[in-house]
Amino acid sequence: LNMSSLQVTEEVREHLKTPIFDNWQWEEAEMLVLLQVMYTDLDFLTAFHIELEVLQNFLFEVYCHYNNIPFHNFQHCFCVTQMMYGLIWLTDLRSKLGRIDLLIMLTSALCHDLDHPGYNNVYQINAQTDLALRYNDISPLENHHCAVAFGILAKPECNILKNLTSEQYKHIRGGMIKCILATDMARHNEILSKFKVIQPVFNFTNRDHKEVLMKIMVKVSDISNEARPMAVAEPWLDCLLQEFFNQSDTEKLKGLPVTPFMDRDKVSKPSSQTNFIQFVLLPLFTELTKLFPCLEQHILEPVRRALEYYSDMERASKEEQSTTKA
Numbered sequence: 193l194n195m196s197s198l199q200v201t202e203e204v205r206e207h208l209k210t211p212i213f214d215n216w217q218w219e220e221a222e223m224l225v226l227l228q229v230m231y232t233d234l235d236f237l238t239a240f241h242i243e244l245e246v247l248q249n250f251l252f253e254v255y256c257h258y259n260n261i262p263f264h265n266f267q268h269c270f271c272v273t274q275m276m277y278g279l280i281w282l283t284d285l286r287s288k289l290g291r292i293d294l295l296i297m298l299t300s301a302l303c304h305d306l307d308h309p310g311y312n313n314v315y316q317i318n319a320q321t322d323l324a325l326r327y328n329d330i331s332p333l334e335n336h337h338c339a340v341a342f343g344i345l346a347k348p349e350c351n352i353l354k355n356l357t358s359e360q361y362k363h364i365r366g367g368m369i370k371c372i373l374a375t376d377m378a379r380h381n382e383i384l385s386k387f388k389v390i391q392p393v394f395n396f397t398n399r400d401h402k403e404v405l406m407k408i409m410v411k412v413s414d415i416s417n418e419a420r421p422m423a424v425a426e427p428w429l430d431c432l433l434q435e436f437f438n439q440s441d442t443e444k445l446k447g448l449p450v451t452p453f454m455d456r457d458k459v460s461k462p463s464s465q466t467n468f469i470q471f472v473l474l475p476l477f478t479e480l481t482k483l484f485p486c487l488e489q490h491i492l493e494p495v496r497r498a499l500e501y502y503s504d505m506e507r508a509s510k511e512e513q514s515t516t517k518a
């Protein structure tokens with residue numbers, strides 16, 4: 193895999209900083225080069241004395257540790273990292289947060305779903321898997337993703353943090369653990385409530401404020417598919433439902449509890465998505481947009497359009513059902 197083979201044009205570099213970047217147009221090998229561009233264009237290599245070859249080894253090792261499953265695969269990792277990269281530029285966070293905090297957010301996005309098995313925490317706990325046993329049912333997946341990330345960083349040839357001071361290393365390790373563990377959706381309301389309290393009085397010199405913002409930025413990037421053009425976003429919902437249906441099929445076979453919005457016999461794509469957008473995405477994106485008003489056009493308006501799109505689809509499918517019944 194010759195990473196520097198793909199010459200990245202200036203136009204692609206600019207496009208990479210926007211939320212309308214279309215992941216479906218790119219090969220995974222090209223995505224690895226684009227991830228390398230994100231680290232270089234944020235000046236992480238000069239700031240943290242990262243050798244290009246070590247970065248390439250790190251990115252390739254991360255790529256190898258994502259599994260070939262319908263949703264939580266390397267393409268999802270790329271989308272989340274690219275959205276984080278775009279948000280960093282759109283919000284001009286480079287002028288408000290230290291570069292080390294930007295490194296924490298981008299690397300957390302990159303590593304946040306490492307070695308995801310395609311079965312969520314509810315399954316891990318109900319099926320009493322090795323992960324649930326190892327992590328005592330406490331965010332087993334997110335603990336695993338983070339442990340795999342630091343397992344990769346423990347390899348000298350992949351350790352992009354090797355030339356940092358021990359102070360810097362401790363700060364990055366602590367920040368990545370907090371940000372990756374924050375992606376457990378079971379903690380969604382806990383984290384959003386905290387952000388709602390501090391947002392009106394946000395202070396960029398306050399450590400606690402910055403910590404909650406970094407968690408929110410990783411969370412927003414993680415579930416941001418609907419902020420992309422519909423042609424990019426809609427296939428992601430099909431991939432997600434494929435993974436969810438695969439899990440609920442297994443749960444039925446094993447006589448384990450089945451989550452309704454994962455059951456192929458119960459879930460309707462439009463109604464589950466309208467609920468998700470209405471009750472999860474819009475409140476989260478609205479709160480972040482209060483702190484960074486420029487995000488209104490970039491992520492809030494596309495999500496409102498997506499709500500319209502799925503609401504129309506829901507109405508159409510209801511009408512169709514009523515006519516076929518009649």
Ligand SMILES: COc1ccc(NC(=O)[C@H](C)Nc2nc3c(cnn3-c3ccccc3C)c(=O)[nH]2)cc1
Nearest residue numbers: 377378380414415416417418432453464465468472
């Ligand atoms: C509070 O915990 C929750 C809340 C909602 C959901 N998921 C949903 O409501 C449904 C399945 N829709 C949905 N879920 C999504 C999306 C993006 N990520 N994502 C997702 C994937 C895996 C685990 C959790 C979530 C939210 C998306 O666009 N739609 C899953 C967990």
